[in-house]
Amino acid sequence: MTRAARYLLLLAGLHAASAPAALLDQAGLELRLDDNLARAELERDITGDVALAASAVGSAGYQLGDSDRLKLSVDLSATAYRRYVGLDMASLRLTASHRHKFGLGAYAPALSLSASVARQEFRDSARTGWHYELDAALSRRISPRLELQLGYGFQMRRADDEDPRVVPFIAANVFDTSSRHLRIRANALITPRYLVSAGYAIHKGDIISTTLRNLPIFLASDAIAADPTFGPERFAYTLTAMTHDVQLSISRLIDDTASMSLGYQFIDSRAEGGIRYRANLVRASYLRQF
């Protein structure tokens, strides 16, 4: 059988199991406050900003069997910052996810595997590039009120261009990063209309910290490049770090199709060389399913 014939057979099989693709499946708005956008350690380097992000998702679902579902989605999003406009970004993400349920019913555990690739275009082109993610999540609903999730993910970014080297013999590809994480999360209804989510993740891998010239960070860094997005004489350093990430949010379920949420996230990163940064993020968001 030729490759084309096999492809057509696969398409025919998927079509037979398909749901009609939704041009617009979900849309959202998020207002985000980040008090340490540069992921810096020292007071002189710490700077915050507010961003507004909008997203729209289209998807097609394929029920492959009683327990297996394949979902293909396209996520278009845009983020605009109030002050650091060089971080303004547009992204187009393609995701394929497969969900397998181990049993029948709402309380059967489920395993989700997903892979995604995103094209990210920043106003300051040094960050522009590709973002890849692989993720596995095991979820189990305990009751109508409580759901638990355990997840493991890997992500990698590759910038299109490498900046000129600031220091000979030290790489300048600061925006080529990778990391992996392990996470747990619980979603609990505290009333029929209010849902609280609490999560913890531990990340291991690259972080990017932007500061003025900084010897300890310089010594610990794997790559350095000028980062004019945050101003003159600022440099982005790639560091290997362990990051603790705590999230807490409350969502108001407006109806069966929409929610409004207020979330808080605390990030505590500890890099090699005793370097540490912390960040606090607050999010207000609206999500609607169509």
Next chain:
Amino acid sequence: MPSTLRPPRLRWPAALAACLLATAAQAGEIRVEVRADDGEPLADAVIVAVPEQGGAAAGARRDRAVMDQEDKEFVPYVLPITVGTQVDFPNHDSIRHHVYSFSPAKRFELPLYIGQPAAPVRFDTPGVVVLGCNIHDWMIAYVYVADSPFFTRSGEDGMATLGPLPAGRYQVRVWHPRLDGAEADTARALDVPATGALSARWQLGLKPDFRIPRAPIPGGSGY
């Protein structure tokens, strides 16, 4: 307008059977008002009347009823039927559903399908049957299998009319998916007149309406 006499999707309304049973006698009716403990009208309450003298055996007929699936929800939310009723589960969505129940009163499964399943499901045991969809976890509905042919369901205004009923004494009880307590505790004896209507009012204590959320929530990111 008061309440509907029967859930609109019953093809063979139990009222018809009740009429047949009542041909030799005059018939009355019970006008029921159901409210929550906060005084608000309560929809989807099932009201069942069991004659104390017997003579209205459930399950003797071959009623048909419909539990539909539209926009990834079961319609209606509560479907009262009598023992022996066969229920069709048409899927009017453009995606497949997988209907199941683990309830002791009826365990069954309709694996992935779209449109009309090959055969209806017959409910032979009185009790509450909780329905779910294996694909869409938030989908939930209830089939109430009554041990009497005399039943109805309250509308959005909390009102329902039970009848026509042959004159006599009945044990009347009320059930709701959120009922806080035993259904038997709602029972009361009512004397249905030969003609005319009897009014009755129930105020039910309810549990909070916790359901699996359907609305999207943020996943969180930002590391």
